[in-house]
Amino acid sequence: LFQNAAYFASAHHLHELPKEDGCAEVAFAGRSNAGKSSAINTLANHNRLAFVSKQPGRTQLINFFTISENAYLVDLPGYGYAKVPEAMRKHWQHVLATYLSTRPSLRGLVLVMDSRHPLTSLDRQMLDWFGPTGKPIHVLLTKSDKLSRSEAMKTLAAVRKELNENWGSCTAQLFSSLKKQGVDEAEKIIAPWLAA
């Protein structure tokens, strides 16, 4: 699905977002260090598409990657890094809330969470912003290689339950960039968003 992804553009402000004319896009969000860049790189089968091991909190841009004609993968800035100055935090809260709740070409949200610390308060904030759009949300519980099989299954069941109780029809899966596990499962969910 993301095999041919290539960098397209970056935006720091809402007015810098690419024109929407007939485009479909899927956005990836997550807490800093959750494993979002690694997950994007794994899904794209590309080592450095999204920049791994950047300084936390420093990738403060919305990055657009073309994945096919008229389809984008959108890498949203990681949130929750403690040392971000208040003014920057406010700026990104506004940009993310507006982008997630008002962008017509956005077809769905992939929310990346560290499977050891799922559903942090900021993850819930993202769900609260995006849930009301009625568009699909898919949660990648990544770094699942750090959990035992039974811990991972327990986490997955608990997260699914909580998602569906609070934000309607969300899906969730285990994912590991290290072990390259969960790629097919994620593509099966995301591909139809872009095709529709």
Ligand code: GDP
């Ligand atoms: P981001 O800030 O959300 O983009 O997170 P990164 O993708 O940069 O990953 C943060 C840290 O977690 C890095 O040290 C990665 O090597 C590590 N990491 C990411 N994904 C995995 C995974 O699936 N398994 C393990 N064990 N480590 C991971």
